[in-house]
Amino acid sequence: MKVYLDNAATTPLDPEVFETMKPLMLEHFGNPSSIHGHGRAVRSHIERSRSKVATLLNTSPGEIFFTSGGTEADNAALFGCVNSLEVDHIITSKIEHHAVLHTAELLAQQNSLKLSFVNLKESGQIDLDHLETLLKIPSKKTLVSLMHANNEIGNLIDLKIIGSLAHQYEALFHTDTVQTMGHIKLDLSMLPVDFLVGSAHKFNGPKGVGFLYINHRHKINPFINGGAQERNMRGGTENVYGIVGLAKALEIAYAEFEEQKMQILKLKKHMIDELIKKIPGVQFNGQCADLDHSLCTVLNVCLPPTAHNEMLLFNLDISGISASGGSACSSGSNIGSHVLAELNRDSKRGAIRFSFSKYNTLEEVAYTVETLSKLIPF
Numbered sequence: 001m002k003v004y005l006d007n008a009a010t011t012p013l014d015p016e017v018f019e020t021m022k023p024l025m026l027e028h029f030g031n032p033s034s035i036h037g038h039g040r041a042v043r044s045h046i047e048r049s050r051s052k053v054a055t056l057l058n059t060s061p062g063e064i065f066f067t068s069g070g071t072e073a074d075n076a077a078l079f080g081c082v083n084s085l086e087v088d089h090i091i092t093s094k095i096e097h098h099a100v101l102h103t104a105e106l107l108a109q110q111n112s113l114k115l116s117f118v119n120l121k122e123s124g125q126i127d128l129d130h131l132e133t134l135l136k137i138p139s140k141k142t143l144v145s146l147m148h149a150n151n152e153i154g155n156l157i158d159l160k161i162i163g164s165l166a167h168q169y170e171a172l173f174h175t176d177t178v179q180t181m182g183h184i185k186l187d188l189s190m191l192p193v194d195f196l197v198g199s200a201h202k203f204n205g206p207k208g209v210g211f212l213y214i215n216h217r218h219k220i221n222p223f224i225n226g227g228a229q230e231r232n233m234r235g236g237t238e239n240v241y242g243i244v245g246l247a248k249a250l251e252i253a254y255a256e257f258e259e260q261k262m263q264i265l266k267l268k269k270h271m272i273d274e275l276i277k278k279i280p281g282v283q284f285n286g287q288c289a290d291l292d293h294s295l296c297t298v299l300n301v302c303l304p305p306t307a308h309n310e311m312l313l314f315n316l317d318i319s320g321i322s323a324s325g326g327s328a329c330s331s332g333s334n335i336g337s338h339v340l341a342e343l344n345r346d347s348k349r350g351a352i353r354f355s356f357s358k359y360n361t362l363e364e365v366a367y368t369v370e371t372l373s374k375l376i377p378f
């Protein structure tokens with residue numbers, strides 16, 4: 001049996017999304033910047049896709065900018081805030097995705113700005129009292145950048161509470177919603193968010209395309225120069241079929257939202273129950289085992305200490321099971337998780353992140369648990 005349980009790394013492309021993209025690959029091939037009929041036809045597909053994304057998120061099309069993915073969008077937001085909005089203090093956490101963490105560190109090195117890390121509670125939750133203390137530090141302008149759901153342990157933050165706290169101190173709020181987009185419904189008209197990021201391949205869309213939401217109150221400099229695309233914000237010919245695929249994938253995710261959520265929660269609960277039953281001493285990292293306060297798609301399993309832990313992922317792979325030991329966004333790197341290190345997890349205990357999609361089944365979960373239990377000697 002072949003089992004794919006690494007959906008936090010990337011998800012399978014929905015066949016309906018592919019069929020929507022196909023005409024933009026084979027028939028409507030014009031350059032969207034061209035003013036002739038072929039170009040105008042393609043341009044209309046981009047703008048309809050932009051309007052669709054904006055409608056689903058309850059915001060305006062003028063606030064949606066298409067990018068190559070979440071990493072570019074995070075970079076654009078952080079660099080834009082520093083270079084255009086006089087941000088001289090960034091507050092983030094040490095368990096952010098490297099798209100934010102490394103970018104913030106680079107900006108701190110290149111500019112005379114202060115970089116602060118908010119304290120975390122035992123399971124990785126944000127310490128709101130410490131966040132407020134950091135927000136009181138005098139600055140021209142402060143940016144708070146915290147991800148909606150952690151990609152390794154599934155912890156969620158409350159966007160309303162953190163955004164409101166940031167705005168109370170006249171700070172900007174940027175959130176990476178790459179893991180939650182399409183899995184949690186977001187209404188941007190009701191959220192105190194200034195910058196927000198999404199990536200299509202995390203919700204059964206194509207790779208290589210994402211978007212940055214910029215609240216209309218803010219204007220940042222172009223993040224790629226050399227062309228007038230994306231309303232002069234991102235030079236370069238647009239990834240047209242990627243953009244169309246992103247919009248279709250998000251439309252499907254919202255249409256199937258309740259059904260998908262219940263299905264994935266059922267899979268996650270079943271895996272938790274079976275792991276507890278079959279592997280004595282198993283634990284779960286972060287809040288991922290709390291079904292009411294974590295992202296439904298992510299389960300980070302903390303296994304009992306054994307001499308075989310370093311080979312667990314390899315042995316699962318040999319058995320046809322694809323999972324992750326942490327973030328899978330580092331080109332095959334097997335470096336230990338900075339998230340688990342920050343939470344002071346016992347390095348002798350193996351950690352495996354299983355992440356689910358609408359295409360997984362209870363049979364696959366049962367096979368995975370049974371296989372894993374045989375790999376761990378008692």
